[in-house]
Amino acid sequence: MSEQSTRVHASRRFGPGVDTEFHIDLDWWANSSLDYRFHLYQQLCDECRQRFRTHVDTEEVDWVDAETGEVRRVDALKECLRINCTHQPDFIDDTLPLTAACFRIFLSNDNRPLSPTELSGIFEQSGASRRSHWTPKEILRILNSKQVFLGIRPAPSAP
Amino acid sequence: MLRKTLDPHFWTSEFTVTDGDLDFLYEQLATGQLGAPAPFEKLAISLIEHHQARENSQIEKMLKLGTMYQPGKKFAHDQTLVFTAMDYRTGTVMDIRNGYNPEHGRFSVLQVLMADPEEICEFAAQLRTKHPLNDLGEEDFSAAGMLTSEEVFEQHEEEIEDVLRYALVEGPRSGEFIEWNGGWLLRDQLVEVDELSLNMAEAKIYDEERPVLSSEILGILDLKADELSPELLQLSLDIGLSQDARFEEVMAGGVACWHRAGALPAAARSVPVALQPVRVNYVYSTFTSDLLSLEANLADEWSERQPQLDTLGQVHFVLLYPHWLHGTLPVTGPMEELLDLDPDFKTRIEVRDPVHGGTMECWYVPEGRYICGLEEFYPNHNIPAGANLYVERRSDGTITLNFNTRRPKQEWFWTLNAVEDPLLDGEAGETAPLRLEIDRAKSIMTIGCELDTHQAVACTDEAKLAEYRTLFRNRESGNSIFNLVEEVAMELLKKPDSTVHASTVYSVVNAIQRYAPGLVIHALTSNSRLRSMSDPREFGLTN
Structure with missing residues (x-):
């Protein structure tokens, strides 16, 4: 038996590990009673919340470029996050719960799957002192608990 | 940025010396407007002026092609617009629809057929919220208040010098330009100093048994240069002698002269x-x-x-x-x-x-x-x-x-x-x-x-x-x-x-x-x- 298949079988038997990749599971959000777009709106910075008073009817808007006046059809909340909020220095800071911080990391990276080891590395680099000491194992324990927080679950390709 | 030449990024990262730029510098040197030889700084400043003037005329020309686009204004079908924030590209309004964005309230969206390259783009119109393009006036396009070419050179001297020097020294047309004692001139401006002239110069110095002035050497040569000024004639000789290992430019009696390299003591030819x-x-x-x-x-x-x-x-x-x-x-x-x-x-x-x-x-x-x-x-x-x-x-x-x-x-x-x-x-x-x-x-x-x-x-x-x-x-x-x-x-x-x-x-x-x-x-x-x-x-x- 190859080393690769041994690893896969072992992880199936024992569940996700520190190298298992997680992401925001949009199917989980669709099946839950929670409103994903409301949670998205809550992640906006104060300035962007002033631009859009509510999360309602923001899925497809004519976004006007601030320099050229050019118009593109985009999701207003995602666009705000992409071009503005995720670049704010306090977007991921010590005041956020760990799960919310992970949620914001996935929002800022276009929901690219990341493992607890990678998340731990990102926290360490972010300089958020409280969270910089979270080990991959501790992050895994939270993300892999019985309750799913903010729809963060193992990515489909994960073993 | 309405003017590239006002953007520091342009001078630090985008500035290149084009064939057209070299044609311009060639003309400047050929007419002797910058001096002969022309100091490098003068060449650079004159090229910056050239870029600024070319930009002015382009802006003037483009603004005449259509109406300046401003998001707060109302436009009609088939109207030609000039987009100042997009390198002055032009486009024709093909369609107009209502825009939707809770941030801006009611506004229109223009569907525009852009030129060069041809593509459909959409732009906001009748926008009531603030947009910097709405604040543009004629004064923003005039040359008044711009940095002078000297000021641009002072601010970006290192980058501009690197690019221009590369074009003059190593670029594909480097053979047309020649540097002499920190100044620049055209190779075409000089007369060729042939082997016979070089041999005669060597004989003259040998005969005199001392360093000799360029003018003394010129006196015995028959350089074919009817239209050449005496200064350029002497420069031609100086450059010709400097490119021949038999000669060494030295200082004697407080003036620059030419001497036979072989007549110098060994320790003057190379450091032991x-x-x-x-x-x-x-x-x-x-x-x-x-x-x-x-x-x-x-x-x-x-x-x-x-x-x-x-x-x-x-x-x-x-x-x-x-x-x-x-x-x-x-x-x-x-x-x-x-x-x-x-x-x-x-x-x-x-x-x-x-x-x-x-x-x-x-x-x-x-x-x-x-x-x-x-x-x-x-x-x-x-x-x-x-x-x-x-x-x-x-x-x-x-x-x-x-x-x-x-x-x-x-x-x-x-x-x-x-x-x-x-x-x-x-x-x-x-x-x-x-x-x-x-x-x-x-x-x-x-x-x-x-x-x-x-x-x-x-x-x-x-x-x-x-x-x-x-x-x-x-x-x-x-x-x-x-x-x-x-x-x-x-x-x-x-x-x-x-x-x-x-x-x-x-x-x-x-x-x-x-x-x-x-x-x-x-x-x-x-x-x-x-x-x-x-x-x-x-x-x-x-x-």
Whole structure:
């Protein structure tokens, strides 16, 4: 038996590990009673919340470029996050719960799957002192608990 | 950004010299508007002006093609718009629909067919929220209030110089431009100096037996240049001569002249190995004030610390072995000041012999920081390495090389030799690598000039020492100064309880390899096998 298949079988038997990749599971959000777009709106910075008073009817808007006046059809909340909020220095800071911080990391990276080891590395680099000491194992324990927080679950390709 | 030329990013990252730019510079140089040769700064400033003027005319032209797009305005079908924030691209309104964005309230969206390249883009119109393009007025497009070309050059000199110099020196059209003494001109502006002319120039200098002015050479040549100004004609000759290894531009009598390279003494043509310094960065933190003043007093031409020119208008130095060997004088800062030397040119100097009278033809060699031509003077007057010498410039401009005479007597010298030990386990005649041996020995000949006893250095077999010098240069790398100083110090301290003066180590080390005194002192103070004595300039072995 190859080393690769041994690893896969072992992880199936024992569940996700520190190298298992997680992401925001949009199917989980669709099946839950929670409103994903409301949670998205809550992640906006104060300035962007002033631009859009509510999360309602923001899925497809004519976004006007601030320099050229050019118009593109985009999701207003995602666009705000992409071009503005995720670049704010306090977007991921010590005041956020760990799960919310992970949620914001996935929002800022276009929901690219990341493992607890990678998340731990990102926290360490972010300089958020409280969270910089979270080990991959501790992050895994939270993300892999019985309750799913903010729809963060193992990515489909994960073993 | 409405104007690229106002954007620092353009000058730091996007600026390139195009074929059109080179055509423009060619024209500027051909008409002589920037001078001939034109200083580099003038070329650069004129090119910046060219970019600014071209941008002005483009803006003017584009704004005439249609209505300036502003998101707050209302536009109609088929209307041609100019998009100032998109490099002045133009487009035609194809369709208009209602826009939706809770942030902006009611507004329209124009569907525009853009030109160059053709594509459909959408733009906001009748926008009631703030947008910077709505604030644009005519004054934003006028040239008034722009940075001047001089100001742009001042702000981005380094980047602009890099790009322009590359285009002129290495670009595909570099053959059209030529640099001469920091100025630029066109190769087409010059007349070709053919082989016959070069041979005649050589014959003229040979005949005169002295450096000759360009104008004197021009007088005997028949350069075909009917429309060429006398200045460009002379420049053509200067450039032609400079590109031929037979000629060397030198300074003689305060003017630039041409001389035969072959007529210069060997040490003026190239710097001898023994006078080529190895320069290494070092720190002064380990130096006491005595060592700092010793470094300055040793008055080495490669030293960072040099003494001031004294009020008597005299420069004193102790003759170092490599200078003695090649008949040269060190040109320190004070010496350069005293003799008013131009560090850009080899310069012919007449030095008066204080004993026999008459003058010696000497040459200042800026790249070696010395004056050569004294290879007969030192042996004729029995002046050894370590002699105290004085250079003086008299009120009539005469330069004299003096030394204090005294009753001749035999003197003690540090005598160094490179020796070959036979190999004990080698084959017959096989020897170990050369090693240095230093002894205190009395000179056979009597010395009739004042000596610095610490720096009196001699060698009985210079050929062997030269071999060791070459071996050392080939063998040693960056740390060579530390190895050499240790090797020399251990030899000088081989007698029990002896001490050695730092200036002795400096003088002996320099007989092998030219190093500035600061480096030698640094190597002495940082060597754990050596310790300084009560006089910090004296060193002994660590117990």
